[in-house]
Amino acid sequence: MSDPLAHVFDPGNGWSTRIRPHLTGLPPHLAELVLHLAASDAFWNWRYKVDTPWKRRTKALLKADGADALVRRAVRELAAGGSFHDQGDPEHVIREIGQVKPPSPARPLAIGFLLACGWLRADTDGLSADLALVARKNSQAMDTYHRVDHEIAGAAFTALGDLPGSAAMEELWDLHQRITPSIHPQRVLVKSVKRAAARLGIPADEFAERTVPRHGLEPDGTLTVGWIGRGALWWNASVDAVITLHDTGTVTVDWSDDNGRTTRTTAPFRTPNGYKTPLRTDSITLVRRYAQDIAKTLAAERARLASLADAPDRTWSWHDWSRHYRDHPVTGVVTRSLEWEYRLPDEDAFRPLDPADLDAGGAVPATARVRLRPAAAG
Template sequence: MAERVDDLLERGNGWAERIRDRVTHLPPELTELVLHLGQAGTFWDWHYKVDATWKRQTKALLKTDGARELVTEAIRALAADGSLHDCTDPNVTRQDLWAKSDRTPTRDLANGFALAAGYLARGASPAELEDLVADLLTVARKNAFVLDGYYKRDDDLSGAVFTALADLSAMEALWTLHREVQPGAHSHRHLAKMVKKTATRIGVPPHQLQERTVLTHGVDADGTLRLGWIGRGAVWLNIPYEALITISDTGRVTVDWTDVDDGGTVTRTTTPFRSPTGFKTKYLSHNVDVTRRLARAIEDTLSAERRRLYALREENRLWPYAEWARYYRDHPLTGIVARALIWEYETGPGSWTAGLPHPAGCLTLDGRTHALTGTTCVRLWNPTRAKPAQVAEVRGFLAAREVHQPYDQTSHAT
């Protein structure tokens, strides 16, 4: 049986070499588990459907002494170095990294171990689960083109990890991946499905699911997204010219097109983001349309967030400061809207302080910066709760700082 296990381990594959000694000298029961996990290739593909019989047998085999430790170590080895494909050489081109990998017994085994990791929740300590989820998160990031660096994209393995995290109800890890993995990845649709399925199962309210799954489209915290050829700009998208998509503080989206074949001439356009004359002829229409579609998608998301936050004025929602900061103030798109609105912060029992979001906490109406803790409650300022004097103070505060609001918060004052 050991020879059959060795057949699953591709010579020269980094992950296979890291686990070879561990998986080729096992008692018969654990060897049976490894061989069984290697059969994941009989069903696991772009449909991301787990075979029920395989799953049932996997759970039975995981009851063997030492099985939990074996799977955990295999996942940790997948999280190390260049993960499954071990591509960390900066001389390897992005095109090589994008190339779809052929199905091999080693890939099938890796997918099997990833899926099996999702069945380890029962009997695991909180610390063990935390470590396992952290390793799975690293594997997903390395194989879904999230991290800067030279990691080969593997949608099958990413999808297997998304499934495992859902089985483990690792909601925070799924939130993180949904924010980081871009829709261009084939596995993103499966990720979105796992996020929704897990959130529903553990009782996440619909409004919380909505605010935690707002797409970033790859926009950085400074409101920019740089696109370019291999090794320049976003790692998950390459184009034969350079483009910079920028979102201003007022939510205006612009595209700076750089003609790399014409001395770096830069042309700025706004919606509908027409490309410079001759760009489509020189760089081909489908390459140019990628940037235009992305800029439009960013505009659409911004518009949707303006509508969503406008609707919040009728609600009396409360957020813990740390949660609000992550999903509102610091979100690269939602933050454009949220940072232009007045919010209230509970600075004492029953005491609320109004102000604009600030990196250190909030900027109060008297111009002071107030530091906040992670558990401080935050709510959207509503003029119907305020006295006329405060409404007037808010108007003056916004006017003095020339804040361009997505809607006039003071217009509903009574």
């Protein structure tokens, strides 16, 4: 007897090979689910919108016994290794540039499983973490290179936005900060974050502080841009430059020429004489625009933190303050320019926060509450 699911697999795809044993010999109701999910390409396109009848049918099929576990297993395997495209080697960034590969017949099934995750009844067994890992690997938000797949990343973003519970929200906060706006599905990520935050009733002030972009900056405030195989993995530019956000609040760009000479410029980040060539023009424009965007984010954060003077009762847990203020590469610059204080649970008065704690080297108890010192605000 022929396998009715044979056409949804791809013998040349690692994820398809790993998941096939779990999709073989399924009862009719689960086989129907798999076939339905494998048709996701007819209802999911570059606009990242799910067809309502297809979504309604998916939800109905997910109620069957065994469907929940099957979907979770498929996504867990999709998060493993090199994700769908089986690539996690930084050297692939060189070999793949300009190459167009035919789509795998298993790709619609992978997208279907991802979308179905958002309609499961509970976020358990690390489901949101698996979805976030799939999203990172397919949107190049990792330290090592993985082949980018916008539709797969968009499906993971969408599922996280639909998934109930706070764990998915935490993953979305992190993705929103780290995913570069230059990738096509970033817009669906923004919509997913807004949708999940609205569902959970996240206040506007918390939403603002948790969605400040990191702009790809390292903890030391730098972003290295380089030719293929150098600099940020998600940005292959025909120029060598380092964008730096300094603790002084100044943004600089260090341009390196073919002779190894480096010239530093500040806003409006013009390049040295003779540096711009036809090959570099587009990349130079992108670098300058990126530096300008960092400066704009910094200015917006200065204004936002200054407005905290109007909310003297606003406090943060030590964990949240460290994550969203002290350790953020942009917000942290403003944070270190202000005076903060903290209070322990058994104390009534606040005490000044030592500068060492602003540099992540102090020893404030994790139970502390932090606030902007009222006299120093603004």
